[in-house]
Each structure stands twice: as structure tokens, then as C-alpha cells.
Amino acid sequence: DAKTTQPTSMDCAEGRAANLPCNHSTISGNEYVYWYRQIHSQGPQYIIHGLKNNETNEMASLIITEDRKSSTLILPHATLRDTAVYYCIVRVKSGGGADGLTFGKGTHLIIQP
């Protein structure tokens, strides 16, 4: 799986959009970008994933650059409950991903009241 680079920590005001960047310059053509988050002491939670088009679901939006070397996770209206560590993971989706996920240290997002 390709390596990812994320900022160690970020702050965002409650109610504003939180934009979390991720660099994955060595991503291969068949690798997807996945985002998970981990709220303190809990198991990670899936947020969203994408290949090359922008994606949106009820939790977040994912913007992938045209060259696919970087992406941004957007939480449109951050709340205090969004304070968590956010992991950007690049992996091949085919085959069901039986070999598990490779987690880096992620970005610690702190939502300020």
C-alpha cells in the first residue's frame, strides 16, 4: 500500500468546515483513498473512500486531486463530537482487502467551542 502523509494535529472552530489534508504521492492506479476516524479510546470508524472522483456521504466529503497525489477530507459543519484522530489510508480495494488496513499516526483534529 502507498504511504500517506498527514499533519499531526489541527484545530477547527465548532460549526465551521474542517478540512483535513493527506498526501499520497506514490499512489497506484488501482489504489483507493480511505478515511477512518478514531474517537478517544474507541475502535476506528469508517468515514468515506474514493478512487478519483469526489465523493460525498452523510458524514463527509472527499476531494481527490486530478493527479491523485493528494486528497482532502471535509467535515462541513464540525461539532465537538468530531474531535478525533483521522486516518488517511491508501489501499487496493479488489479482493476484499483481506490483508487488513495500514494505519499511520493520523491527524488529531480538535474542535474548539
Added chain:
Amino acid sequence: NAGVTQTPKFRILKIGQSMTLQCTQDMNHNYMYWYRQDPGMGLKLIYYSVGAGITDKGEVPNGYNVSRSTTEDFPLRLELAAPSQTSVYFCASSYPSGNNEQFFGPGTRLTVL
């Protein structure tokens, strides 16, 4: 659905003792995983299974054993506990299609003294 459940939530072991961490999922997922998370770090894959009777090593398998006799259960065995195994252990499961989302349990916090 209860999702992925893990027992116990907490455990303290003495060096050299053994124990089994239990993991059960009720989503009929083929794939199951065990990860460990050391303080301030991302999760690392210990073992995974693609179905009953099939297991394989992940990134950090030394000191652990697993078995998968049923679709639902995937216990992790520590035979001779060492202080280096002090960690939080997460079990996860996924279905080999769709978005390949992994569902995580709440974790077991293990301390070896």
C-alpha cells in the same frame, strides 16, 4: 445487530501468564482481523482470517496465535505474556464486497506487569 463485540474490556496479566481475547461478530462477515494499538500510534495488524479454518499472519504476529472455527468467532491467544504486549487490542470484521468497510470492536486494554 450487536456488531463486533470483544471481551474482556480490561485485563492485567503477570509476565508469563496466558490468556485469550474473545471477538465475535454477528454480521456474517467472512473477513476478521486483530490489531494492536500502542500509545500515540496507529493500529498494527496482528493476524487476519478470510473464513472459517483460514488464518494468516499480519505485520506483528510474534507472541500471538489465532483460530477461526466459526464465521462468528476469532479469538486471539497470548501464550507467554510479556510487557511488550501491553497495548489496546481491536478486533474488526468486513465483507469482501461493496466498499470494503471494516467494522471495529470497542477494544481490550491489556497491561502486562
